[in-house]
Amino acid sequence: MSDAIVSIRNVTKAFPGGVTAVDNVSLDIAQNEFFALLGPSGCGKTTLLRMISGLETPTGGQIIIGGEDMAYTPPNKRPTNMVFQSYAVFPHMTVEQNVGYGLKVTGVASDEIKRRVGEALEMVKLTKLATRKPDQMSGGQRQRVALARALVKRPKVLLLDEPLSALDAKLRDDMRMELTRLQETVGITFIIVTHDQDEALSMASRIAVMDRGAVQQVATPAELYEHPKSRFVADFIGKVNLIDARVHRQIGRKIDCELKGVGRMELASDNLVGGQVAVAVRPEKLKIATAEPASAIRVQGKVRDVAYYGDTSHVVIEAADGLNLSVNVQNDTRLGGSGVERGQNVWVHWAPEDSIVLTE
Numbered sequence: 001m002s003d004a005i006v007s008i009r010n011v012t013k014a015f016p017g018g019v020t021a022v023d024n025v026s027l028d029i030a031q032n033e034f035f036a037l038l039g040p041s042g043c044g045k046t047t048l049l050r051m052i053s054g055l056e057t058p059t060g061g062q063i064i065i066g067g068e069d070m071a072y073t074p075p076n077k078r079p080t081n082m083v084f085q086s087y088a089v090f091p092h093m094t095v096e097q098n099v100g101y102g103l104k105v106t107g108v109a110s111d112e113i114k115r116r117v118g119e120a121l122e123m124v125k126l127t128k129l130a131t132r133k134p135d136q137m138s139g140g141q142r143q144r145v146a147l148a149r150a151l152v153k154r155p156k157v158l159l160l161d162e163p164l165s166a167l168d169a170k171l172r173d174d175m176r177m178e179l180t181r182l183q184e185t186v187g188i189t190f191i192i193v194t195h196d197q198d199e200a201l202s203m204a205s206r207i208a209v210m211d212r213g214a215v216q217q218v219a220t221p222a223e224l225y226e227h228p229k230s231r232f233v234a235d236f237i238g239k240v241n242l243i244d245a246r247v248h249r250q251i252g253r254k255i256d257c258e259l260k261g262v263g264r265m266e267l268a269s270d271n272l273v274g275g276q277v278a279v280a281v282r283p284e285k286l287k288i289a290t291a292e293p294a295s296a297i298r299v300q301g302k303v304r305d306v307a308y309y310g311d312t313s314h315v316v317i318e319a320a321d322g323l324n325l326s327v328n329v330q331n332d333t334r335l336g337g338s339g340v341e342r343g344q345n346v347w348v349h350w351a352p353e354d355s356i357v358l359t360e
């Protein structure tokens with residue numbers, strides 16, 4: 001990608017003692033993207049972010065930012081700035097002193113500091129609190145001080161390490177929207193590390209899903225959800241039913257396959273596959289019927305569990321061969337919920353095009 005602001009090329013980080021935290025990762029992040037590194041604990045996402053910032057040195061590969069190889073560039077000379085999880089701010093300084101501190105120590109003139117601090121506080125909507133001390137502020141406000149402190153230096157790339165993890169659930173939702181708005185307004189590339197898929201899906205323009213040091217898939221949130229490339233990604237992004245299937249033969253761009261507990265059918269699959277595959281179906285694509293439906297894919301089962309969540313219910317249906325299917329049902333107020341109850345015999349059906357064939 002020619003307009004990449006950050007280009008990660010075959011980057012590896014092997015720590016002494018035999019842990020390869022990042023294993024031959026290549027990624028291009030474009031100017032102005034809101035990019036998320038997403039994966040379970042220990043997958044290497046923080047190590048990758050720290051290598052972009054210069055706090056950690058790769059043991060292999062290259063990191064290029066703004067067209068320049070960063071191999072010999074220390075963190076403070078890079079066009080990046082990092083906002084840490086704990087968002088440490090100086091308790092004895094006011095908000096504006098905190099935000100201006102980084103500029104002061106690098107010798108920026110005081111009237112320019114004043115102007116840039118003013119701009120940064122405006123960006124994070126803290127102008128009115130400029131003279132407060134951090135202990136007179138909420139967690140969310142302190143987080144904004146930390147953001148302003150990073151933005152005031154005008155980095156080309158802002159690196160955010162789990163920036164919302166210290167906030168409570170309600171505040172986290174508000175800050176997600178704030179961060180998205182902020183990124184759009186300032187036009188700086190944001191790279192965020194998170195283990196929270198909702199956070200990544202709701203904020204990022206593109207996501208790299210990582211597992212065990214490697215990137216499994218890079219795509220937009222919708223592509224990841226609708227077209228996961230592997231069982232790992234399908235399972236990590238949202239909820240999914242994964243059904244084991246055996247492929248009998250390929251017929252053009254379809255496969256003739258046997259889904260465990262469901263039966264034999266033809267499904268679209270671009271890849272020529274053989275042997276065992278998994279078929280992924282999202283819970284909201286499954287439908288429940290009390291009489292036998294006409295759909296090509298249908299299976300009989302017994303309702304094992306119903307959990308009510310207000311607008312939706314989560315229903316688990318046990319079919320043959322130990323197959324359990326999770327179904328998301330839109331609740332109907334006239335039925336007082338999902339309309340089915342535990343122990344009831346029902347049919348589950350879905351459209352063939354909602355089946356995703358996974359070979360990995």
Ligand SMILES: Nc1ncnc2c1ncn2[C@@H]1O[C@H](COP(=O)(O)OP(=O)(O)OP(=O)(O)O)[C@@H](O)[C@H]1O
Binds near residue numbers: 015017019039042047
């Ligand atoms: N300084 C270090 N020395 C040795 N091993 C390390 C070091 N830092 C990280 N690791 C190991 O590298 C692997 C990746 O760690 P990393 O912190 O990048 O993962 P992560 O995906 O960010 O996880 P988390 O969400 O838990 O922070 C882990 O196995 C971790 O124990």
